[in-house]
Amino acid sequence: MPMTASKSNIGGSRGEPLRSASAIVSSTESGQHLLKIDGYSRTKDVPTGSHIKSRSFRVGGHSWHILYYPNGLNSTCSDCISIFLKLDHNVPEGVRAQYTFSLLDHGGKPVPRYTFGSEHTFRDEDWGFPRFIRRDELERSEHLLKDDRFTIRCDLTVTKEIQTMDIDTAAIPQPPVVVVPPSDLHRHLGGLLVTGEGADVTFEVDTRTFAAHRCVLMARSPVFHAELSLSSLTTTNDGAAVAVQIEDMEAQDFEAFLHYIYTDSLPEMKGSEAAAMMLPDLVAAANRYKMERLRLVCEDKLSGFVNVTTVAVILAFAVEHHCLGLKEVCLKFLEDPANLREVIKTDGLEHLSKSCPSVLKDMITKLAAAQ
Structure with a gap:
């Protein structure tokens, strides 16, 4: 009796290969903790090298706390306030984290001059900034210390443990038969x-x-x-x-x-100089020919040129050409007391007082209301 070879159906139905998929997932989790120092003058009795610990807070599946040294971490920084971040428990393999400490003004906004960040793999040690701020600078500033209290914000992003997991192949999109190129x-x-x-x-x-x-x-x-x-x-x-x-x-x-x-x-x-010279002319052209999107594109690019030396000129331009978004960017920049002080040094407010006094008046009123 002759023997016949049978067809072997290796794989899925109709001869299709079996499909499986997995993913290596590396994710992060971010959190924020506010540390309010109420009664600052009384904390100055704490000796140099000694700290006050914040309440614990959780980010990325781990517990953390902040160490506040009113008179510095050691004798080399005893004229400063030191701020450190510590993992509450020992993790032998370490926990990778990015952290930023910011001193907040009365409006709850970070002061750029007193904002410091770093990245570290935490195990059983604490890391931070020994010379976060000099005590005499803090005590002289009405924008930072008010009613014997101030606030420090910690922004923390933790890299979570890398995981490998299965993926349902039915959920994986198949490449289209017809590929339509972009316009x-x-x-x-x-x-x-x-x-x-x-x-x-x-x-x-x-x-x-x-x-x-x-x-x-x-x-x-x-x-x-x-x-x-x-x-x-x-x-x-x-x-x-x-x-x-x-x-x-x-x-x-x-x-x-x-x-x-x-x-x-x-x-x-x-070059940025060429862009800075051309963009205002294109804004004027956009207004002249009623092309709203072009004006907004130019406004967005001009926003990137706002700094202490240009903000007064750009703000005056924004008012003259009805660029509301660009005007708002300039006003927000000037709301920061540190920026405002630098602008005053460049005679920027004198320029504003001559070119658009109404805006200057509104800005002063807004700043006064925030105090």
């Missing part, structure tokens, strides 16, 4: 701007000429829609549009403006 409309429209193919309107800016497409401009800006409509635009005998004169922009700014119109993005700007 490249901006690339095609940008190509039209570069080549000038099919252009039916030109702009003369300074000594340069830019070819563009009327339908694109009209679709992007209601102002261009009105100015470039066929009924209002004069044409030459051969049907080509007469060049439009742009008087209130420089050529490089108008070039960037056209780039945004065609691609919905700003061109790359070489």
